[in-house]
Amino acid sequence: MAFRNYILVCGGTACESSKSDDIYNALIAECKAQGVADEVQIVKTGCFGFCEQGPIVKILPEDSFYVQVKPEDVPELIAEHIIKGREVERLLYVKEKKKHAKVEDIEFYQKQFRIVLRNCGFIDPENIEEYIARDGYIALEKVLFEMTPDDVINELRTAGLRGRGGAGFPTWMKWNFTRQASGDLKYIVVNADEGDPGAYMDRSVLEGDPHSVLEAMVIAGRTVGSNQGFIYIRAEYPLAIRRLEIAMKQAREMGLLGKNILGSGFDFDIEIRLGAGAFVCGEETALLASIEGRRGMPVPRPPFPAVKGLWGMPTVINNVETWANIPVIIAKGGTWFNKIGTQDSPGTKVFALTGKIRNSGLVEVPMGITLREIIYDIGGGIAHGKEFKAVQTGGPSGGVITIENLDTPIDFGSLTKLGSMMGSGGMIVMDEDDCIVDVTKFYLNFTVDESCGKCSPCRIGGRSLANLLEKITKGNGELADLDQMLEIGQAMKKASLCALGQTAPNPIISSLHYFRDEYLAHIVDKKCPAGKCKSLISYYILPDKCIGCTACARKCPTGAITGERREVHVIDQAACIKCGVCYETCKFGAIEVR
């Protein structure tokens, strides 16, 4: 039966936490109440990516894009849009007084190119038929009946796909190693242990399009000769786990998973294994140890998992985003894929654009786009009219990129050259209020927490670096500390067992290179220019701006502010705990940070 309208509601985690579930239920109830339930299909989809403006509701065929919808808005949406055919203007995405009704008109989507996120926000991830209707499982059919394993490897080689988990190793080579390895028992593993704080593309793919990953796993199984796959996923992602379980059940019922897939005689099945909150398990050998039920500690490579992996058997292990590319490459061909992006890194990359950016969200762009285009054209620039300071890529393993390098076309190679890295795709924008030393300290504390403790360069070196940064932000830094940090960093890079320790000093090396002045301000002048490090700042009331409204004095938790009504107030520096409440409270800009 054809429907007159389709209403798509975002069911990603971010929108669900903003009550998109209530909106979904209200839409169903309201359509019934207003007598149009037979004419409208309501679909809960995966993430639209535009999380800043969520919850998002899209109505087809008009392609109207409604943002920040509340359950109370639902009756009006049905009565006006569905019944009377008039768009509800107040809910449309509005920017610079120009009303944007359609998706293709929104700057946030204009420069994006969606391969990995092709189905996110379009289909109901809990219904396999919707995936199939968008050419799902066509690639699998091709691999089972038309292509030899060699053909598949060659197609990936032509495509030039590189692993999206961070290191950028050519995917076809990994697969080929495992294919050529001897032994009947081989494994396929999905790394869905998305641990980089500030990145959530894997979660969105699994929540919005789980079948794309399942299909790719079966393709890999057929190619390398494996009958068993594992998906290692964070326990913190319950919605993604549930959708994967539903998808696996539906795929089994349709004969796309399990015994004798599509009558080809090929068997393949998948099991889910839960992570338990250890960042180091993103490292492949640690991840495999965790699937085996042990402490997630890495082991030296080689041997690489492709030859000797899970339970000592050859194992293909790729990250979620890499997997989601596979079915498209097989269906459309490696030559098609290779034309997208740059020669160094063909294809697209999904970035989680967050921090002090106006439109935060998930964006998929062709490799070779510049950071400026991502931050200003897609992201809408810095929020609240502040100055851009730096963008951090690669999470705790990466580095900062400053305004001078915003026009560099980005791919695996160019980001490494700038002293940062691609990483899993976290992209954190910082403005003038962010202290670079403080953020670096944040990353180091993270890697210290997450170090498994097996090798001493990472265990002891990381702690020493974090201690030195703590000393600097407390105002006790010395110039010699800077050289010492670099020296320790070099040792960690050379001697650590796995990538976690080898890359942990990157935030320090990179920030010292680009923001040495800011470190010097902390050490020599004992000042924090961004006003973030509490030991190095003081709050003062500007006499000419204070009107004596008493607002700050009433909020001050320690009673450090005194002054009569309508008279200039004063902060007692000895009693001040530098919580900044007065600064946030003052409406007249009378409080200054020095």
Added chain:
Amino acid sequence: MKEESAFPKELIAFIDEWKAKPGNLIMVLHRVQEEFGFISRESADRVALMLDIPLATIYGVISFYHFFKTVKPGDSNIQVCLGTACYLKGGDALIEELTNLLGVAEGEVTEDGKFSLEGVRCVGCCGLAPVLTVGGEVFGKVTKDELPGIIAKFS
């Protein structure tokens, strides 16, 4: 209140089902924690016997992974996201304020057992930073002023 060492039928069935599978320990510990909210010494003993795995190995795994808890959390567990995006937007200030409001430090439970407070890594809602969750319900773009209201909702 459930007796800690008393494993319900479903849990025993789950462990039996996984017993023969290699690499079962983490999955079984997840199931135990789902049942009781944490993994007590008694539960760990029981798992050791049922799976025939040394208790030392079990504690090695429990202490390695942040997700596993050995102390019973409060009725409402408050998790404040300290991922990078939330940190930049003041996640640490939320923890500080909650510490003052609840009178417990990070990782502790209030005396009446109603709330526990913990800082967690990225909950994957960076667009809504700063984020906190209470008993699984997500609150986005949270300000310090909203915290007393959120606590009241779960008291």
